[in-house]
Amino acid sequence: MDETTEHFHSHVEEILDALGKEADREALVYGERRVSAGELRGLVYGMARALRSQGVGRGQTVTLLAGNLPETIAARYAAGLLGCAVNHLYAGLSADVHADILRDVETRALIVDPAHRERAADLARRVPLERVLVLGEGGAGPGPDLVRLAAEESAEVLPGSARPQDICTIRHTGGTTGHPKAICTSFEQWASLGSGRPEEDRVRALVCTTLAHAAGFMADATLRHGGTVVLLDGFEAGAVLAAVERERITHMFLLPPLLYQLMDHPEIDRTDTSSLRVLTYGGCASSPTRLAAAVRRFGPVLNQFYGQNEAGGISVLPPEDHDPRRPELLRTAGKIMEGVEVVVRDAEGRSLPAGERGEICVRSPQVMKGYWKQPELTAEVLRDGWLHTGDIGFIDAQGYLTIVDRLKDMIVVVGGHVYTTELEDVLNSHPQVLQSAVFGVLDANRTERVHAVVVRAPGGVVGEEELRAVVRERKGAMYEPAGITFTDALPLTDAGKPDKKLLRRRALDRSGA
Template sequence: MPISDQSFRTYVEENLDALNRDPGHEALVHQGRRVTAGEFRALVLRMARALRERGVQRGTTVTLLSGNLPETVAARYAANLVGARVNHLYNKLSADSQAAIVRDVETRALIVDPRLAERAAELVELAPVPDVLVLGPAKLGTDLLELAAGHSDEPFVTDARPDDICTIRHTGGTTGHPKGICTSFEQVRWFTGALPEFEDVVHRQLVCTTLAHAAGYMADGVLRSGGTVVLLDDFDAEEALATIERERITALFLLPPLLYQLMDHPDRPHTDTSSLRMVTYGGCQASPARLADAVRAFGPVLVQGYGQNEAGGISVLTQEDHDPERPDRLRSAGKVLPDVEVAVRDESGRDLPPGEHGEICVRSSMIMQGYWKQPELTAEVLRDGWLHTGDVGFVDEEGYLTIVDRLKDMIVVVGGHVYTTELEDLLNSHPQVLQSAVYGVRDADRMERVHATVVRTPGGDVDAEQLRAMVREVRGPMYEPARITFTEALPLTDAGKPDKKELRRRAEESGAAA
């Protein structure tokens, strides 16, 4: 039976209907727990009624402080089903940063993973909220699962409307005023479309990065298509490989640094990864040399998705385009998606011809409504229906889009600009370099100097001067780093991207740019 006969239906209602087609099938797996589609659907409906009883309704905000639990997905669905906005905190942010977000989005209810109860207590001291609900027993707040158990699991009609805000997602940073990206219920319906179909394959997705990021949207598509979502609490290459083999995983999302870890782990050659059909990566720049290695390791299963929270999906580099013999193609972000327009523009707003570098501007139905309570910033990036992404890139004669840098990461030096991703690609091409991060550090005269932090291959002994000499020869002295440091692993953000802010902070603290 469909949830309702109304003309507009949320992604939650559509997914609950899909789950009801085969209620006995395994929908979510976590630490040995196997939750059927029927059990999950019932939990969502009961939880939605419990939230509504606690005053959560259309136009209020629910904030999630929760790891990768089946109940986390259920809580998001339940809050959206009653028409509430959902904000999912990155768990590894500082308490002060999380509190700033909780206050900013006007949180009505904070839903907490019991494992994060200590942080939640700290958080509500800094940012009091009307209601704290916990996904299980805890000393703090009220047990939402216990509340839900006393309610019916009968379907009901949502109060959400197409243009209502469905999600508020905060990007990176965390200093100053949080930058919350608002996406409507209508847009989220399109985000949660089914994954590409493969003959005789029902997707089994491994979620080993936070549900607050891209893996969460992928999970919605898997659940809608009748597949199974297997949840790990965090990324661990050994555990991920073992899970791929044991659970016959077909799909997963990884940021490039995590893809490299998976590929480089000593267990990988001895692990059966033949079930994989689609390894999607994105979120930060990838190394062509390392992608070629990944194709050789896992087969023709890689898919790159380029997009932004502000813009939705922009382009895709398909499995067929991942040719190890075409590093130029691997350097690109693929071809622009149908129904998405891309223009490359200079500082004056002039459209540039193929091959010329400029800012990527996007127009589509997926562009955000705006930044939460920041109309001036919204007006700055949204002009005449075009989103100014802040990414620098170009489109080639064949229609492939290549991103060369973020405007804010581009390093201005005497004689021109250093595009950090181009220098990273060059450093990564050295046979003794696994990964690198390039960033600018200001010296005492406020001039930016090019810095690089490098992860060497096991047993590698390449030194800074050898790498500088390679850069001088290939790219010229303008690209030569003023300083190269070596580390066992790059620091990563909560989403899994190289944390260049942290690297810059370390360099500044050490006085490296003085």
């Protein structure tokens, strides 16, 4: 064991150290609950010991199916302290998809909150799980109560077991067909995230989207620097506005569609949002018109973040560049982040000059280690030391990056990602469906919606609602199309592929967007 490995201090230990410096300060707020830094720290150490007593240890995978609870954060840290890879499931996926993921990542322990105990019991019947643990309810669920087990353990400091190159997170970018597309990052990479200088004033961050996504990173960074995290179960515009005013929220993250819902809520002009210092948004395309309106309402606090699970952060459009008088900047994804290299390449791999469109390729310390158990796909995406993002864009003469399209056939929706080929497979499996094409359509607010065009089999009478029900059952609500239309035949390109660009234009024409 070398000197560096022996003294490695993970991001979890950094957070626990910060919690220990001011044990009485407010760390987490959830409803009427106020959890101090000392209480959270003790719960993490107790949970880590309880997990260890259940046979969980370094190098194993712990999967979470849990909402935005204080115990969810504690369980994430406890697993990380032991050197486990944490895989946090999106709740909106179907039981079949959850089961596929659990099998694929070789889950040692499934940790669920009480709201998901029925799904956990179902999954335990489908997948040979060694451990199912519940975050509360005294063990009334499909396994022991991890919170109660933790209370029986010591809350004293427990040294971390993680090593720099151990897998820290396994993040899935969508549902599965066969092997899931799962992104692996190491503890060494996470140790450098959020390690910048803390803000002088205390951060009070609002988590109103799933901890399994960007909100989890925001929570980690906040606790690492001595701030407070306010947890909501999910996004509801009225509840978010009330929390911002009541808790004097300074930071939060939203996908653009949720930002629009916030602005459109009838209470927006009667809510005091003056405490907001940074409102970060990202994850899908945004409307410059709506962004300009948001700046006028909230002030100079908007901060756009462009990144990928595979690449980490790529670029940022900071508050000072959110100028309603310069809408051309609001169409960009900002400038490249410090420590990140970006080149734009053509189909032959040649670097392109400023202003020319091509595939965005990224090189940085945060680029993933690879896809879980998919070496061929990893080699396809990671070539010559560069991550090929699958996004099409250009960098202008001033250094601003603009995203114009996607090479990847993926639709970004609230709560996750929809892969069109997977949804087409589900639709095509119906005996009365001959063929289908799935694509994303931007509505008037530039929110991406899932649409499908279906060709019925001869004599078929299947309708939209029946197909939606099939999708919900097989893939979960996240995959359910916003609209399904029927046609006699799909238009084809010269290469013989369904012409999705034409189908997308037709859908836009029908919607009047």
